[in-house]
Amino acid sequence: MEFHVSTCTLFIGIVFLFSQTSASSIGPKSHTILITDNNWNKLLKGEWMVEFMAPWCPACQGFKETWESYATWAEDLDINVAVVDVTDNPGLSGRFLVTSLPTIFHVKDGIFRQYQGPRITGDLISFIEDKRWDKVIPVSWWFSPDSLxxxxxxxxxxxxxxxxxxxxxxxxxxxxxxxxxxxxxxxxxxxxxxxxxxxxxxxxxxxLSTRYFAPPQPPKHVPMPTNQVKEEMEKDDESDIVDDTKDVKGIETVRQRNPQVVEN
CATH class of the missing domain: 1.10.287 (Helix Hairpins)
Incomplete structure (x- = not known):
């Protein structure tokens, strides 16, 4: 009987130690929502606070505990607290034009604003409770993450x-x-x-295809018959003779009227 009780006690102890070891290895449950290139459209609906970070960034590691603490207030503030790993999601760092880490964005109904306040849990909470985000100039539509x-x-x-x-x-x-x-x-x-x-x-x-138009061709020269060519040449000669006669008559007329002017 004693052997049976000790065996049960040992078994319960082993199970307890195993559960404690498993819980410590898993760690506390995170309250943040992981945003990736595939589900970033979730940010377009509702109110969000999003942190852009990288595991290799010392400042991000120092801010991690504060952000996790802030995420526990998400339900009370009626917002969603998310995190983006820019190492695994480089497209989002370009879409949001992230130039430093960590960077925090406030999103409400598809309107994006960058948080520039102190990175303290109390200030982050009052930023939502007191609606301080309303005093921050939103990102212009040209640089909005959902723009072309x-x-x-x-x-x-x-x-x-x-x-x-x-x-x-x-x-x-x-x-x-x-x-x-x-x-x-x-x-x-x-x-x-x-x-x-x-x-x-x-x-x-x-x-934008265009039709091909052939350039205009010069008219073909049609040779005239030989007889017609001779007639045309005779007409030209006769006209020259008549014109010369007219000129001679005109000179004689001028000489008769004023012979001195013509001699000069």
Missing amino acids: MMSSLSLFFKAAMFIRSLYSTMTDEYGIPEWGCYVIFALATLLCGFILGLIMVFLVDLL
């Missing part, structure tokens, strides 16, 4: 990170030297430009 320009910038950031990861793979895993990577990237750029140029020419020719 910022969406294009997001694609450029993704492409840049893809090229960077590809460069690391080529140098670390395949052992390609740096100059070899540059040559490959240069040839790839020329090839992409050539293909895009062909596509643009095809689209222009397809959408």
